Amino acid sequence: MTMRYLSPIFIAEVICFIVALAIIWKDKNAFGKVITCYLAIALVTEEAAAYLAIRGIHNLWLFNIYIIFEISAILYGLYHCIKKYVSAKPIFLISLGTIILTYIFFLVTQSFSHLNTVTITVMSVIFTLFCLYYYYLLLKDESFIEIRTHPEFWWVTGVLFYYFGSTMSNLFDGLFTVKLIGFATLRYCIYIILNLILYSCWLYSFICRMKQRKLHS
Known part of the structure; x- marks a missing residue:
C-alpha cells in the first residue's frame, strides 16, 4: 500500500516542487509562483487519487477538477515564454476559449464521473502547437541564446514531450492496454516515463x- 502512495510520479513531483519552492518561487514575475502552486496541486491530486483508488472509490471526478488548474498553469507558462517574442495575448485567449467550450461540452453531454478525455486531447494538441510555435520563434530570434542553460527552453521542452506523448498515447489507446507487470499496463508505464521526462526537464529548467x-546578480 505504501508503494502505491510513493509512486515514481509522486517522488518526481515532490523533488520538483521542493526545488521550485527553493528557486523559482523567489522570482519577481508570476511565472515561478504559478508553476510552484501548480506543482503543489498536482501533488495533492496525485495522493488523493491514490488514496481513493486503494479504497476502491471512484476518482475520475478528481482529475476533472485538476484539469482546470492544469489548463490555467500550462497555458500561462507557455504565454510567459512566448510573449517575449510576439504579442501573444489574442491567440492565447482564443485557445483558452476553445478549451473552455470543450469542457462545457463535456459537462453537458457526459457525467462528471467520466474522465474528460475530449478536453484532455484538445488541450494537449493546443499545448503541443504552442511549444512548436515557441521553437519557431526561438529559431527566428537573431539574438544569441545558450540553449543548454536557457530555462524557458527546457520548461517548454518538458511540456512538449509530455503533451505530445500523451496525445499519441490517447489516440492509440487500444495498443497500450497489454499488462506488463502486475496491474501495470504499457499505457501506465508510458505515462510514468512521460511524467519523469516532464519533471526532469522542469527540474533542469529551475x-x-x-x-x-x-549571473545577473
Whole structure:
C-alpha cells in the first residue's frame, strides 16, 4: 500500500516542487509562483487519487477538477515564454476559449464521473502547437541564446514531450492496454516515463534559472 502512495510520479513531483519552492518561487514575475502552486496541486491530486483508488472509490471526478488548474498553469507558462517574442495575448485567449467550450461540452453531454478525455486531447494538441510555435520563434530570434542553460527552453521542452506523448498515447489507446507487470499496463508505464521526462526537464529548467539569476546578480 505504501508503494502505491510513493509512486515514481509522486517522488518526481515532490523533488520538483521542493526545488521550485527553493528557486523559482523567489522570482519577481508570476511565472515561478504559478508553476510552484501548480506543482503543489498536482501533488495533492496525485495522493488523493491514490488514496481513493486503494479504497476502491471512484476518482475520475478528481482529475476533472485538476484539469482546470492544469489548463490555467500550462497555458500561462507557455504565454510567459512566448510573449517575449510576439504579442501573444489574442491567440492565447482564443485557445483558452476553445478549451473552455470543450469542457462545457463535456459537462453537458457526459457525467462528471467520466474522465474528460475530449478536453484532455484538445488541450494537449493546443499545448503541443504552442511549444512548436515557441521553437519557431526561438529559431527566428537573431539574438544569441545558450540553449543548454536557457530555462524557458527546457520548461517548454518538458511540456512538449509530455503533451505530445500523451496525445499519441490517447489516440492509440487500444495498443497500450497489454499488462506488463502486475496491474501495470504499457499505457501506465508510458505515462510514468512521460511524467519523469516532464519533471526532469522542469527540474533542469529551475536549476538553469538559478544559475541565470546568479549571473545577473
